[in-house]
Amino acid sequence: MNQPAAPTLSASPPSDDLAQDFVAFAVQAGVLRFGEFKTKAGRLSPYFFNAGLFDDGAKLGRLAEFYARRLVASGLPFDLLFGPAYKGITLAAAVSVELARLGHNVPYAYNRKEAKDHGEGGTLVGAPVKGRVLIIDDVISAGTSVRESIAMIRAAGATPCGVTIALDRQEKASENGVDAPHSAVQFVQQQLGLPVVAIATLADLLQYLHRQGDAGLGEHLAAVQAYRDRYGVGM
Template identity: 85%
Template sequence: MQTPDPLALDFVKFSVDAGVLRFGEFKTKAGRMSPYFFNAGLFNDGAKLGRLAEFYAKRLIDSGLAFDMLFGPAYKGITLAAAVAIELARLGRNVPYAYNRKEAKDHGEGGTLVGAPVAGRVLIIDDVISAGTSVRESITMIRAAGATPCGVAIALDRQEKATENGNDAPYSAVQWVRSQLGLEVCAIATLTDLLQYLQTTADPALGTHFASVAAYRDRYGV
């Protein structure tokens, strides 16, 4: 096991307590039966969203990643980018943010981008990277605006093999974004952190899930 990351372990505990990280049997988009499920849509009240933003902001500040503004891909990324911008400002780092609409607006200011002008080094804020589709779409919009995508911040890196033409790939979606798109990915926590939490938790009921999650990592992990 790696050296414990206190921020990541606190985030895993927060996610479990908030009901966002659940254990059981869940079918993933890739058709795998996963022993855990992370649903960021359940950070659905002011207190949870504010705490989530604290974790993103602390991880970003600790990472040293250089960025000039935030971009939130529709739809989950919109709320995340706004919340993280508020928390960064509270911590003394005031940066602009923008997001996209799914459909272009033909009246008012028009277009698909909303918020601050997209310029400089743009950090994409999302919950997870499953296939990289949202990231690729964001990159296209950011570059079309004349700006430079510089990285992606996510809540959880599942650290599992991506799928390619229905088969397991030798790399994860996050690794693909790093190697093929050239973007740094900054995650609050990873599957490794989740396993460490399950192995060290004082809650015996939670600890029982360690074996199934470890087996899943052994089969699909990178």
């Protein structure tokens, strides 16, 4: 890395407490909700995670802290954060700020949905896309955004080195209306060859609900577990 403050991030075991704190924060922020929600795959999910509701400075700053702490704990080396439009743009900027606060001054870039034909032009904005590039997003639903990001990164002459997300749903991907034997995250890991670093997973959510007991949100445990049993992939 060209910048001395951004070496390979110091490795340490992922923290279960970090995942539990994140789930609790997401619930408190209204980002993680329970009920009955229809997914893009047409499934009725007992929970819904909408990262677009991290919609003020305090919540976005806290979210960035969770990403940065998980990345530092992962030990994954990277030279640049890449945020695919649109949600990834805000995430890349916010996490870059938090990493700098922690002593890792990592540049970031993002793409436009449509190429600009004036000014600096092109589809890529921000720092030069070079070296080892880490893609940042909220979730991986089908892997389409990741594949598009990989193509842009490679076209710029850089190397995609991984993906970081907020929540791994750990459920079977839907391919043409048919349940696949793998999740979207597993597809990225196994077929695209990129490690995926998630702040929390469905397993962490289940653990959080189990800890709630009969009070509070514990009543949703059975529904989430049933959904996991039907659509989940191996943890």
